[in-house]
Amino acid sequence: MHAMQYAITLPADYDMGIIRERVATKGHLMDDFPGLGIKAYLMREQGEDSPVNEYAPFYLWADPEGMTSFLLGAGFQGVVRDFGRPEVRHWTGLAYAEGPASGALPRAATRRVAAVPDTVAPADAAGAALEESRRLAKAPGAVATALALDPRHWELVHFTLWEQQPAPEEPGDRYQVLHLSRPGRERLEAVPRW
Structure with missing residues (x-):
């Protein structure tokens, strides 16, 4: 499994309805894309739990x-x-798990990126992150969660899809999910890779 994201930051006065329309008309094109496990079409709006339109x-x-x-x-x-x-x-994907709301269509997502400190062995940091990933996979309203590692910058990312907005104390950048393509969801690994 590999995790991937690109972010397009848009002007403060950008009509985010354009993004909604784009996803509504083109989102289905990835619904059967070979090799894809999940694509979450994410958006966030300035002033709504976000400093930017994205x-x-x-x-x-x-x-x-x-x-x-x-x-x-x-x-x-x-x-x-x-x-x-x-x-x-x-x-690089480390773990993926379905949550208690796995049958629901997600409406929200969180993404949390954390640096692996120089003073911590990467395996120890990944092990602690895996425990957090297991907690997220059991959280009420969680649809699915993934844990992945960037060894170039030595950072871990937790990505979680939620049935509704998660509890306020749940950390991370918050997104609206406009569409979910999931042609290979069942092929994502459900156990740690190390």
Whole structure:
């Protein structure tokens, strides 16, 4: 499993209805994309738990070939044409788990990125993060959660889909989920990879 996200920050006065319409008309195009586990079409609006307007899809790839095919294919080139070429962050997947609301259509998501301190062994940091991931997988309203690692910047990311907005004390950047493509959801690994 590989996790991937790009974020397109939009002007404060941008009509976010344009993003909603884009997803409503094009979101289904990824519903059967080969190699894709999950694509969550995410958006956040300035002033609503966010300092910025942002379109920031998050992907969990079951196969790295699917990720490559997408990045070099027509779909991503449409993003580049319309918004410029964004920086694409990606992480090696460590764990994925369905939550108690796995049958629900998610309406919200959280993403939390945490640095692995130089003083902590990466395996120890990943082990502690895995415990947090297990907690998230059992949280009321959790649809699914993933844990991944970026060894270039030594950071861990927790990504969780929620049936509704999570509790206020749940940390991380908060997003609205506009659409969820999940052609290979069952192929995402449900156990730690190490």
